[in-house]
Amino acid sequence: MTEPDGPGGALTVLAPDGVPEVRKGDDLTALLLTALDRNGWTLADGDVVAVTSKVVSKAEGQVREGTRDDVLADETRRVVARRGRTAIVRNRLGLTMAAAGIDASNVDAGCVVLHPLDPDGSARVLRAALRERTGANVGVLVTDTAGRAWRDGQTDLAIGAAGVQVLQSFAGREDSYGNSLVVTAPAVADELAGAAELAQGKLAARPFAVVRGRADLVLPPGDDGAGAGLLIRGEGQDFFGYGAREAVVRALKAEPGDQAPFGAPAVAEELAAAIAEVTGATTERVGDGLRVRGVDRRLLGVLTYAHGWQIDAADPHDERDTVTVRPQVF
Structure with a gap:
């Protein structure tokens, strides 16, 4: 990504084409850098790299034979709600998702993809490798698609993060009218994940995206931050712990x-x-x-x-x- 930052308030998002099918043991860093080079872009300090959890899981061997029902129990910490065949569960990572986030799309027939064992850890590994090979200080997000309570449709959110401030707190600050902000805390990692997904698409085989324009959210080298786990509410803190x-x-x-x-x-x-x-x-x-x-x-x-x-x-x-x-x- 060699072009300069845009004007204030602007984001640039590139999701490169040409990424091959990812298999167990593949080098995600090499796949990303090759795809960026093919599109004439290079990473720069302050960029945020987003990678779908599916390709992270494939590279780490988190693909299983069988159906969602076959592996759901092992991925479930507890059931939140069930309606017919749809189960909303709190999974082993603490995420509340339909079918524990198990994915049966874009994978060989008869197989499903589980979440990475440690999405924050996966993000840290990728960040370190990108720093070593390019010299650029970037943030990394591992993203997945999820539904939202009270809203139809789905959007991407961050389930893993390294080197990115995932939550901004405005509590105690004042708006332009002099009103004190009490609970305003944008989940900026999720917002970046949503922006990345708009460029990646769902069926275009673009598992990587690079977001430029929020270098203020990228942490210094050596500081990976709290990770996306910070965004997960603990048991008993959510108003909707059960259906x-x-x-x-x-x-x-x-x-x-x-x-x-x-x-x-x-x-x-x-x-x-x-x-x-x-x-x-x-x-x-x-x-x-x-x-x-x-x-x-x-x-x-x-x-x-x-x-x-x-x-x-x-x-x-x-x-x-x-x-x-x-x-x-x-």
């Missing part, structure tokens, strides 16, 4: 191991309001707990479980007695 149906079933079963996705214990006032709304029962504060009168104990157990609370084990087991509930300690 709507699954949340009802999990709360009714009340298995201790299923509780983390419901999040940290709710404040007493929130639980008291839910108890009143669902049962009409009255509550009063007792130390760190709530005393509830005139409520079915099983129904109360479901409500407390879903809110991160539990019935005090010392309470009597009369189904409609006064019951004390307290926050769970995780």
Whole structure:
């Protein structure tokens, strides 16, 4: 990429043609540099290289014979929601995706492609190799396609990163109107991945892209950054830890191991309001707990479980007695 940066606010994205089918053991660095050279481009400091997770997985031998269903269990940490044959799961990398991100497209018939074992690690290896062979300080993203809650369609996001600031925080800064920004934090690695995908396309055999124009997001040599794992919310931090149906079933079963996705214990006032709304029962504060009168104990157990609370084990087991509930300690 030899032409100069464009004007402020401009991005240049090249996704080179001519990349052959990637097989286990292939040198991705050589494939990228050859394709760029064929198109008359060379890497420069501040560029961001995006590579699809599929070709990283193929080069690393993450191709398996069989169907998605054959390997889904091994790639799944837990099921978030299931509708018919579609399973949305939290996979072994912590990503929440349909079918754990297992891909059955652009691969030999009867085979599927799994995610790389360590996408951040794969990005670090590629970044170091590009630095060694070209002298350029670039950032690297490993990208994949995913759906979005509340939105139709899919877009690419970063599942691995090295040498790239993946998240920008504007908290504490002011906008041009003097308003304080509280939670504004662009996921810039995902935005770069989406820009790269627009140039790569889905069926054009362009697994690499180079994005120029955001050198401010590329970290100094030797600093690979936190990686794309920083963008994954931990269990219990997401408002939508289960699908709507699954949340009802999990709360009714009340298995201790299923509780983390419901999040940290709710404040007493929130639980008291839910108890009143669902049962009409009255509550009063007792130390760190709530005393509830005139409520079915099983129904109360479901409500407390879903809110991160539990019935005090010392309470009597009369189904409609006064019951004390307290926050769970995780």
